[in-house]
Amino acid sequence: MTTSPLPFHVQHLQKPDGRDLTLYGLQPVQLDSEVPSPSPDPVDARPVMRWHPLRGEWVMYASHRLGRTFLPPPEYNPLAPTSDPAHPTELPRGTYDIAVFDNRFPSLTLGAPVPPAPAHALNTEERAATGKCEVVVFSQNASGRLSDLSDDQMALLLGVWADRTSVLAATGKIRSVLAFENRGVEVGVTLHHPHGQIYAYDHVPPVQATMLAQAQKHRAESGEPWLAAFVKAERDSAVRVIRDEGLGLSVVPPFARYTYETWVLPSRPVGLLSELDDAEKRAFARVLKDALQRLDSLFGVRMPYLMTVHQAPVGDAATADFPLHIEIYPYLRAPGRLKYLAGTEQGAGEFANDKFPEMAAHELREVKVENL
């Protein structure tokens, strides 16, 4: 296992329409063209949030979003470096590995204005949807997958997610950062260039709030961090471990909600990616890449999935005990059979799963990884 340092290079830029662009590279970043934007018009986002009084959660409204990019013709890829200046994309030509820029159709913005008083009675609380929505382009290779990144690039991505979290926390307006990748036409993905997104909230959303409360309760009752206890028990049991790289491991959790749900965890209980040292990031990156490769090889098709990176709250909401981990929800429960969220999942908040996690983990361990 290498423990060489993981240096990376950063360049902060601004698009012609005012949006932020940050380029990250394993080598020094170099630009070979102007910084482009698909449209010169500044983003006029006025997202608002309304309170759902029965579910106790915020709902984001951004009426400009309906016109957003949707399955564009194959010749135009807004996430590729601009090759024809007459048809600018989101990214310049140059030397860089990963690019992060502000979403042109954000559900949350740092400058969201206070909504005007409506002409009608509103019947719930409404406020500015303060936060930030970013796009993370994983690679300049338009037809690749996240798991096609080199080990170094995958470790760089962990560093990028960590850096974005720190940058967003430093605004003083952000309390929780969620990085995710949604992949597959089956689940509505409109751009096939490998990319993910970041949602940064000015509050701690329900899922993170629940996870934090549950982990704090565990610590109060047992005296040890939830993540440490969980990793130890999974290693002792062994039946649900997919791959163990020492400093990081992957498991099908014993309470998996999706059939082949895969969690990637660090061995050491921390709350933020930025707390991992370079060796831990490298091990975590190898395990993540391995997990994604296994899911693609399981049925011999590129597995549609949602991957979410769960980190501790930041800023004023920062707290110990939140278990850093990545959750991958593969949408195929069998060849050709998608999992849909129906009555019990959406109406009651409880999942029904067709297969025991021990069996799913066994299948994932046995997979022969093929290049798809």
Add this chain to the structure above:
Amino acid sequence: MTTSPLPFHVQHLQKPDGRDLTLYGLQPVQLDSEVPSPSPDPVDARPVMRWHPLRGEWVMYASHRLGRTFLPPPEYNPLAPTSDPAHPTELPRGTYDIAVFDNRFPSLTLGAPVPPAPAHALNTEERAATGKCEVVVFSQNASGRLSDLSDDQMALLLGVWADRTSVLAATGKIRSVLAFENRGVEVGVTLHHPHGQIYAYDHVPPVQATMLAQAQKHRAESGEPWLAAFVKAERDSAVRVIRDEGLGLSVVPPFARYTYETWVLPSRPVGLLSELDDAEKRAFARVLKDALQRLDSLFGVRMPYLMTVHQAPVGDAATADFPLHIEIYPYLRAPGRLKYLAGTEQGAGEFANDKFPEMAAHELREVKVENL
């Protein structure tokens, strides 16, 4: 508005494999054939639940479910009355409107056995998945829609849901009953005969628990039931009301999570369908039918949707203040564009919506209902 009584007839039967079958009719129920079952084998369901310690919710495991009926060839419809005794379906021939029977592939059963101790360390709490899963066949018309039911049949369905809730509560083992319909190939529906399902839980699931807590908090702070305050404010504001039949109404709630999300509510704050009198049931039924018809006419295609019936906890968990209502989640947010639950919805528990509820309600009010 009619206020004639809503009588209905019931016959309790048992299938050859031991499952319960109940037939409901506006006219006296009459059987013209034996009670069938697609298979003579008794259901050997041993579902278990495991506790998700970070999300604080139960997950159901039923490994036999993976082999369940999936897009059968068009000539065989297990929900139609049996026409050929060599190929029995779930239902007999006869005079009845609505049929309810135990799901052959249940995620929850009243007799779920205590799971045996696993050979490996489990790393979470596991227990029998006690409850009940029922199938509700809305009509003998295989190609119809729920909204093709007559007004009387629609009111009967409300009576059936109410009766099932009472019957399940009377077992002494059920604490919450969720009736729902999931419609559309787009969202994984395997049988096109109009039908819904019922999940009966031995505990109050997270969504119902949150709704109850929020409504109780509102009552404690304001002194009035949440449902009464909500209906009054929606009527005063008027902009989100789709149809108002006096004793019941439909609205796009001001905090809609889906673009054309529609709620059907009674005017009088109650927690259970069984608390509605006949006139209220009839008005509620007309509003529900109207809401479904508008959604089908909105884009000129049968709208894929999830409909969930939210009722108060029952049995020992029974409590006032829970607001009875139906939520309909239409999955199309624009013609040909499905809504998918991606990072923020699944990873954070907060929805992003492209359109303000006031605009969606305006569009639904303007719809010219066509027969699709």
